[in-house]
Amino acid sequence: MKTVVILAALVAVIAALDIDLSVEIDDIERQQKVLSLLENIQQESTDADWWQIGSEYDVEANINSYTDEKAVEEFLHYYNSGFMPKDETFSMFNDRMREEAIALFKLLYYADDFDTFFNTAAFVRVHFNDGQFLYAYYIAIYQRPDTNTLVLPSPHEMLPQYFVDTKTLLKAYHVKMQNGNDGQEGVNNQNGRFIFYANYTSPWLTGNEEDKLSYFTEDIDMNSYYYYFQILFPFWWSGNSLEQFDEYQSDLFYFTYQQLVAKYYLNRLSSGLGEIPEFSWIAPIKPGHYSSLSTNYPFFSRNENYQINKVENAMNIQYLNNYEQYFLSYIEQGNSEILQNKKLINLRNSPVDLVNEYWFTNYELAENLPQNQKRSYGIVGLHLLAGTPDPLDKRIAIPSDLELYQTSLRDPVFYQFYARTLNYIFQWKRENLEPYSSSDLNLEGVQISDVQIDELVTFFELYDFNISNAIYYSAEEFNANDRTNFTVRQPRLNHKVFMLRVSVQSDVATSALVKLFLGPKYDSNGFHLSIEDNWKNFVELDWFMINLTLGQNEIERSSQDFSLYRKDTDAVAELLKMSKQGKVPFDMSETLYQPERMMLPKGTKGGFPFQIYVVVYPQTSLPLELTKYSLLLPDTKPLSYPFDRPVREASFKQPNIYNKDVFIYHEGDDNPNIYNI
Incomplete structure (x- = not known):
């Protein structure tokens, strides 16, 4: 099962990933309520329970239900002077819109209990701008202790118009109004599910x-x-x-x-x-x-x-x-x-x-x-x-x-x-900042004797994602809960799964941290790059902890297990289905990470030269109060250590640091805009 985006990314840690876990009844009910406000975010659902709640709720009459009365008064100030129009584009770069969004967030955040929070959220959903609501709602759910373990859908499903070009959306509107495809290029009807082939940029x-x-x-x-x-x-x-x-x-x-x-x-x-x-x-x-x-x-x-x-x-x-x-x-x-x-x-x-x-x-x-x-x-x-x-x-x-x-x-x-x-x-x-010295970087008694990595290959693959939230439905369609599915099919970058194999000879039994970095080997003119000039251009691909034993240690690590990347997210319909079953797939650290398939830069047909660094260094345990963030923080050192400061190349020549040249290849179409429609 695919993993999902969890807005409780830094709040708790579970040992197993991609496993269905039963959750408390209260959490299931909260999950369903939270998701109910996100279905077809741009459309009014006047028959929904939350619509009735939001239409009738009076913030000022319930001011005692908030823990910060000043936040309520601030909201009422903006409310009485007029918020931004409901159907305009919301931007945090607009001063007035930003102030209003912050006021909405505080109103949601300071709700005394979940019922007040949900009633307030329903009120905001009914009366205020969709983008402004989403921004304040997502942050409040993440920050509130009674909601920060709940699951929220990805932004590209909430407001598809920010991720899909206008031409594709116009095709979808046309198909919807015509009750089916009438021969438009780049549209495929698969058993009532309309698929629209889309480029990244208009031709x-x-x-x-x-x-x-x-x-x-x-x-x-x-x-x-x-x-x-x-x-x-x-x-x-x-x-x-x-x-x-x-x-x-x-x-x-x-x-x-x-x-x-x-x-x-x-x-x-x-x-x-x-x-x-x-x-x-x-x-x-x-x-x-x-x-x-x-x-x-x-x-x-x-x-x-x-x-x-x-x-x-x-x-x-x-x-x-x-x-x-x-x-x-x-x-x-x-x-x-x-x-x-x-x-x-x-x-x-x-x-x-x-x-x-x-x-x-x-x-x-x-x-x-x-x-x-x-x-x-x-x-x-x-x-x-x-x-x-x-x-x-x-x-x-x-x-x-x-x-x-x-x-x-x-x-x-x-x-x-x-x-x-x-x-x-x-x-x-x-x-x-002084570069790290040899003594800073050396792990005494530990030597990386060899590093092997599978061939690195990127390619473009087709990917489907739902854009139904950008489509308007009739009241009958909306309430029947049997709406036509509109999907965009787009090429995206991915890479073949690869294995990293590290051979470590250790004279000591100790806990250690392993980090993998990828960086350029040559500049744009083909000249070799010194690490002293190039330290700031390295990307951290992975970190993981190991227990070294005396003698030879053979370590294998699949790219699918790399710590700093996440898998695809589930659709809101799937999340609703799972919540009704009382099950949610948890990965408590994914939210802050880039997509797994984007970890490698696009390669070339003949292979583009890069270099990797594998670093093994002593594990410094997190303080007890920070252990719950251990999937994000490997230790107390800077996240990009040892590339967090200028480098002295001679100091990096340590037995526990291994440098290796690699090539990244690309297979198949070199241009992702293969449809040209």
Whole structure:
């Protein structure tokens, strides 16, 4: 059985994966209720029980049913002044929409019990914007202790229009209105289930060199992964229910963006696109981006050589420049007082945390400043790079790929922006962190004598996913619960299962941690890359614990067992079916991980050269209070250790560190847009 996305990813750990477990009756009922609000999210179901509840519920009359009266009053303030329209596109990059969504989240979060929470959620579902509801609802379920073990469906099934191009959706609407296919190209009727063959990008847009990476940037699971990351760790919320995990959050943000950018870079290299281009706030933005998505409006597209440095952007550009220059001043002074005195962030631990928080979280900035002064470097920067004009009506947002978490990864400027952000962090690390020494890295008495890995092969496969939530049904169809199924069939990247075999000679019996990294061997010009210049471009593929015995240890590890990746998610219909049976397949760590099939960059026919590092180092046990996060945190070291800081190549020549050249091949069609329809 496929595994599912669990929003309780960091709350508990179970030993077995992909196993059906009986759950308590209360949990089953809660699971069914939570999922009932997500069925055909854009359509009103006036005969549903939750609709009656939501229509009649009065928040103000039940103010005593919330643990934070101030949160209710804040919600009522926005409610009385008017929320965003129900059918507009919701974006966290719109200041007013973001404030309203946070008010909705707090209303849901501070509900005193589950019944109040569900009544409130039904009220929000009936009266408020669908995207705004989903954002607040998902975060609240994740944060609340009485719901954080419940299962939620993937974003691409909730709002398919953020993952499927307009042409395909129009075909689906046409088939629905005609009660069947009337000969449209690229549509297949399989026993009443309509299948629509879809490209990644519309054919008239093909030609942009970035289209070579559409299999990566437009992958539905990669974009769902990024949406989940923003749901699990909203930058504006410091009241995270993860307790002691807070101190690791800044490292998690750094790790997430470093891995995303490095993975994108590896795919650029193997696709012949070379280095990630740099940009300037005062020069034209070279890459254009032509979106093929639409909601009520077509998504905004940015032309090549977009002129970002114009009068209406002057204040925001000044803010961004000042933010970056302030950090450079901090580097020059060589101490953290310049940032601490500014009180921009919540400094809890080391200078590394300080730097990561400055660029990625800024809780103090988000919570302590007046409403009209709150700014986020990321939101301001990405908004300018998207090039979307500011609407006259502040209650609406002009949608663009870059300004929605479900679609951000589609725009190549996303990776340029975060490469720029990470470069500031890398610069600080080069000047402030000593590379690990030989004694830091050596595991005495342990030697990796050999590493063997199966041939690495990628390929494109066909994948079906449901888009019925984007279709409107008649009241009779909706209530009959016998609705036509609409499915998109799209090629996606995958790889053949491979085995990693590690031979370790040990003179000691000890517990150890094994990590596997993949990185580039040559730059885009074919020159060999030194690890001292290349440490920031490595992707962590796996980590696992082993108990070494005296003598020779033979370790085998299947790519299907790699810790940092998840399998496909189940559809909401399947989740409803399982919940009614009292069974749910649990994998408590998947939510934060990228899809398993995307772990390798796309290969080439003749094999593209990469290199791997296998590192064995002493296991440092987690403190007792953190053991429940052990599927996410292998130990107390940084998540990307030992590639979390600049590298001295000589120090990496240790018997417990093994470097090996590998090639990644690609079989079958090289272009995923094989249908061209």
